[in-house]
Amino acid sequence: MVSKTKQISEGAMMIAMIGIFLLINRQTANFLEDAISWLISLPMIVYCTKYGLKASLIVCVSCLLLSFMIAAPTTIFYLFSALIVGVMYGYGVSKKWKNAHLLILCIIMQLITMLITVLVLSEIFGYNILSEFRELLKIVQSVETIENSKTITGLFLLIIYIGTSILQGILIHVVAHILLKRLHVDVLPLKQLQEVVFPKWMAYFVGISWLLYMLSSLGMFDKTISSYVFMVYAIAFIIGVSSGLITLLTYAMKEQKRSLIFISMVLCFVPGINNLILWLGIYDMFTGFHQKIGSR
Known part of the structure; x- marks a missing residue:
């Protein structure tokens, strides 16, 4: 009974924390979702590791319902993707998945999120690939010793987007591991x-x-x-x-x-x-x- 009450209380705290994040993000003109949206995964990782998949899904649905009331469509998508990462990572930790598998999971999910936001739904999220390509192309073409500037510019943009996704995936993995160790959760040690x-x-x-x-x-x-x-x-x-x-x-x-x-x-x-x-x-x-x- 006590553990059930604790589970419900921590679930409510989780929803409240995400609600505060959504409100601050709204007041700062969606600054947080652009800069640190990946941080939303961390509370869900901890909760899913402690209380399992079913309890986490209930909290996820509650967070999404809350976001429909106080968040913009772009924020809802970032929240949804972060919650999915948190649940899958937490489930993997509880099932003793290898650290390499957890890291790959984080990177793949961040790549999928980046792909959707930048290419599929670019107009909704405010990305303009063609505009960014043209601006970067001007800079590259200003260097006289560089030929095939369009190819180099395209590859450079690709490296930026993929590199950002990989970095975010690594950050989620490392910070989650440190956080779980601090909370005395049994996790596989990282490679020295x-x-x-x-x-x-x-x-x-x-x-x-x-x-x-x-x-x-x-x-x-x-x-x-x-x-x-x-x-x-x-x-x-x-x-x-x-x-x-x-x-x-x-x-x-x-x-x-x-x-x-x-x-x-x-x-x-x-x-x-x-x-x-x-x-x-x-x-x-x-x-x-x-x-x-x-x-x-």
Whole structure:
């Protein structure tokens, strides 16, 4: 009886929290839904993990009915997608799904939400792909050394939208895991940094991409090839710097140097130094250097 009362009370609190979010969002001209709509998933994840699927669906329906009274159509859609993510993630945690499966679930749901808001219902949500494409195309065309500007612009927009969705999915997964651990919910531990391993072929990919980029910057290729080399190098650069950053963070955590964690992240954005981090990442991918640091 006590547990049933607690379940109903926490469900009511959940609805009240989302109601407050909807009111604040309405008063701020839908600012919250554009910036942090993914946060709505977190309370539902906790509730579904604790009380199961059936109880969570009742709360979801109640939240949606409330949103019909005080929210705009766009807000209702964001709320619906966030609640679906919360219920599915919470159900997965209760069924002991692997962390990789939960992360993939979050990313896929965010990608679907982005696809619907940007392409299918773009006019309702205020997105104008053609306008954004034209504005970005002007910037790209202003750089004289870049050819195939339309292709590059389209790929750049695609990377932005997909990258945003992936980042939101990762944030939901990591924050939910931290929140559930704080609430003493039994969850599978996340991988430690030394367990993250890049395959060796990525080291070859990053190294060759860097070499080709250096040759293109010296004028060894024509403008068309240089444009494609730059796009490939951008992907390789992210992979290499990520590997190098993992190595630095592993060392910082092993030696308990918290300041180095922040400094390492900042250095990734410093020109010149980030190239050193990239080569540290290549070395690590070849040798497993960060694993040796973690196992000392």
